Amino acid sequence: MRTTEEILYIAEELAAGWAWDTSTTKPEPNRLDVFVKYLEDLVPIAVGLRVQGLGYLAAITGLDHGPEADILEALYHFCTGKVVVTLRVNLPRRSPVVPTMTNIIPGAEAFERELSEMFGVEIDGLEHPSHLYLPDDMPVDLYPLRKDVHVQDIVARLKV
Amino acid sequence: MEKTEHKKGFTIPIGPQHPALKEPGHFRITVDGEIVTDVDVRLGYAHRGIEKAAEARSWVQNLYLFERVCGICSHIHAMAYCLGVERLAGVEAPPRAQAIRVLVAELERIHSHLLWLGVAAHEAGFDTLFMYSWRDRETIMDVLERFSGNRVNYSANILGGVKYDLDDEFVQFMCEGLDYLETRSEYYLEVVTTDAMFLQRTQNIGVMTRSQAELLGTVGPTARASNVHRDIRYEAPYSAYKQFPISIVLDQRGDLEARFVVRIKELFESYRLIRRILEELPEGDLAARMPRKIAEGETVSRVEAPRGELFYFIKSNGSDTPERVRVRTPTICNMMSVVKLAIGHQLADVPMILAGIDPCFSCNDRMFRVHLDQSVYANVGPLKG
Numbered sequence: 001m002r003t004t005e006e007i008l009y010i011a012e013e014l015a016a017g018w019a020w021d022t023s024t025t026k027p028e029p030n031r032l033d034v035f036v037k038y039l040e041d042l043v044p045i046a047v048g049l050r051v052q053g054l055g056y057l058a059a060i061t062g063l064d065h066g067p068e069a070d071i072l073e074a075l076y077h078f079c080t081g082k083v084v085v086t087l088r089v090n091l092p093r094r095s096p097v098v099p100t101m102t103n104i105i106p107g108a109e110a111f112e113r114e115l116s117e118m119f120g121v122e123i124d125g126l127e128h129p130s131h132l133y134l135p136d137d138m139p140v141d142l143y144p145l146r147k148d149v150h151v152q153d154i155v156a157r158l159k160v
Numbered sequence: 161m162e163k164t165e166h167k168k169g170f171t172i173p174i175g176p177q178h179p180a181l182k183e184p185g186h187f188r189i190t191v192d193g194e195i196v197t198d199v200d201v202r203l204g205y206a207h208r209g210i211e212k213a214a215e216a217r218s219w220v221q222n223l224y225l226f227e228r229v230c231g232i233c234s235h236i237h238a239m240a241y242c243l244g245v246e247r248l249a250g251v252e253a254p255p256r257a258q259a260i261r262v263l264v265a266e267l268e269r270i271h272s273h274l275l276w277l278g279v280a281a282h283e284a285g286f287d288t289l290f291m292y293s294w295r296d297r298e299t300i301m302d303v304l305e306r307f308s309g310n311r312v313n314y315s316a317n318i319l320g321g322v323k324y325d326l327d328d329e330f331v332q333f334m335c336e337g338l339d340y341l342e343t344r345s346e347y348y349l350e351v352v353t354t355d356a357m358f359l360q361r362t363q364n365i366g367v368m369t370r371s372q373a374e375l376l377g378t379v380g381p382t383a384r385a386s387n388v389h390r391d392i393r394y395e396a397p398y399s400a401y402k403q404f405p406i407s408i409v410l411d412q413r414g415d416l417e418a419r420f421v422v423r424i425k426e427l428f429e430s431y432r433l434i435r436r437i438l439e440e441l442p443e444g445d446l447a448a449r450m451p452r453k454i455a456e457g458e459t460v461s462r463v464e465a466p467r468g469e470l471f472y473f474i475k476s477n478g479s480d481t482p483e484r485v486r487v488r489t490p491t492i493c494n495m496m497s498v499v500k501l502a503i504g505h506q507l508a509d510v511p512m513i514l515a516g517i518d519p520c521f522s523c524n525d526r527m528f529r530v531h532l533d534q535s536v537y538a539n540v541g542p543l544k545g
Contacts, residue, residue: 056374064484110492151212
């Protein structure tokens with residue numbers, strides 16, 4: 001088994017040493033955050049992680065930085081042993097799109113559908129982009145986990 | 161749902177009521193004769209909006225909220241949340257509290273695995289085993305009730321430690337229960353590996369190879385039954401698992417029988433660990449002092465729930481409420497494996513394959529709550545397609 005330091009070193013080399021435009025930080029001793037500048041680099045870096053045996057995608061987290069910042073963030077958490085490598089991409093709040101990871105990680109489908117319905121992020125290339133958790137009659141422009149959507153809005157719009 | 165229209169074969173909608181467990185989930189199973197050719201899953205019938213609700217509640221209130229994500233694994237959800245928040249605050253729970261947390265987590269694993277054994281046996285039509293294992297599960301429920309006053313929401317955690325201490329009378333009661341359960345578990349292991357009728361329902365059914373299990377991102381006993389070394393207690397020990405290590409239980413075969421064997425063998429590991437903790441239980445306080453406001457930052461908290469890795473991402477903005485809490489439960493990782501594994505099997509095997517991952521829909525469906533009566537209404541609205 002590789003040690004935490006070895007895994008972090010491999011991931012850091014991968015992010016820094018290649019042609020991709022990234023910056024990295026270590027918020028905690030066991031974590032590496034990779035800020036991916038260009039969206040098209042996201043899937044190739046995930047392929048790189050998989051090739052290195054670090055390709056277990058534990059979760060995709062959506063973050064809304066609020067209407068003022070006008071930024072949504074998608075976080076792809078890859079876990080190996082104690083290490084959590086997080087690929088982070090910033091997305092414009094008006095028309096957020098990310099490429100699908102399902103071609104290389106089939107298990108990503110559930111996370112992507114969740115990100116899509118909760119934050120309104122379009123998943124480019126996803127085969128079945130329908131709702132996973134939310135009801136079919138959920139208004140198309142209402143994304144529950146965005147910061148400017150309040151529970152009262154959801155109640156009013158759902159007409160229940 | 162739309163995609164099934166142009167597929168060959170006959171589509172059978174199963175659910176939302178009772179596809180395998182007594183929880184809601186909707187499956188559209190396309191069959192050609194008796195053979196399954198496609199499975200589509202639809203979740204969210206127990207969706208309560210817990211992640212959204214958490215953003216409007218204080219750090220302390222959220223503890224009680226996350227305990228209620230799931231009725232089976234209430235302790236481990238609270239534990240994951242507490243460990244994350246404590247890390248953000250730079251507080252460490254005292255050693256005795258950590259040991260008690262792990263002890264309760266293992267008691268919870270025993271009750272969850274015994275519950276699952278019963279449900280899975282019931283799906284196979286082996287109701288005697290179901291009745292036996294649920295009867296024996298009452299032993300552990302009594303232990304938990306004696307410990308905390310509750311059968312399922314024990315609420316043992318507080319931010320910074322635990323609420324309850326162990327006394328000699330309780331320890332005695334628990335040890336007697338564990339001794340009894342150990343003999344029973346030996347019997348169950350014998351039954352699931354030798355009963356010819358039962359083996360026909362489990363051997364070589366739902367086989368998942370190691371590479372498939374890794375590719376599909378399965379976790380917990382489902383992954384370990386396919387020889388994937390994935391157990392957070394083992395690969396990234398947290399809390400008292402650092403002092404009280406566990407050994408990982410693996411199986412090579414990857415079929416339903418292997419999933420039974422792995423879970424039952426894990427029971428023995430839990431009995432052993434609880435006894436070891438009782439032998440070397442550290443003395444000291446039960447809780448450390450926590451600040452009301454949590455320092456700004458983000459953290460990832462991963463723990464091993466009975467069903468597999470439970471993943472919490474917690475972001476604090478420095479106030480007394482969290483900015484974001486992301487909960488990724490083990491069932492969603494394993495659910496994808498059901499969708500893929502069922503294809504090519506007999507329709508009659510689908511409930512067993514589903515039960516084999518020990519699905520927990522309440523864990524799965526969180527996040528979006530309106531009001532209980534209303535959200536139920538909204539979610540069970542007419543399905544399109």
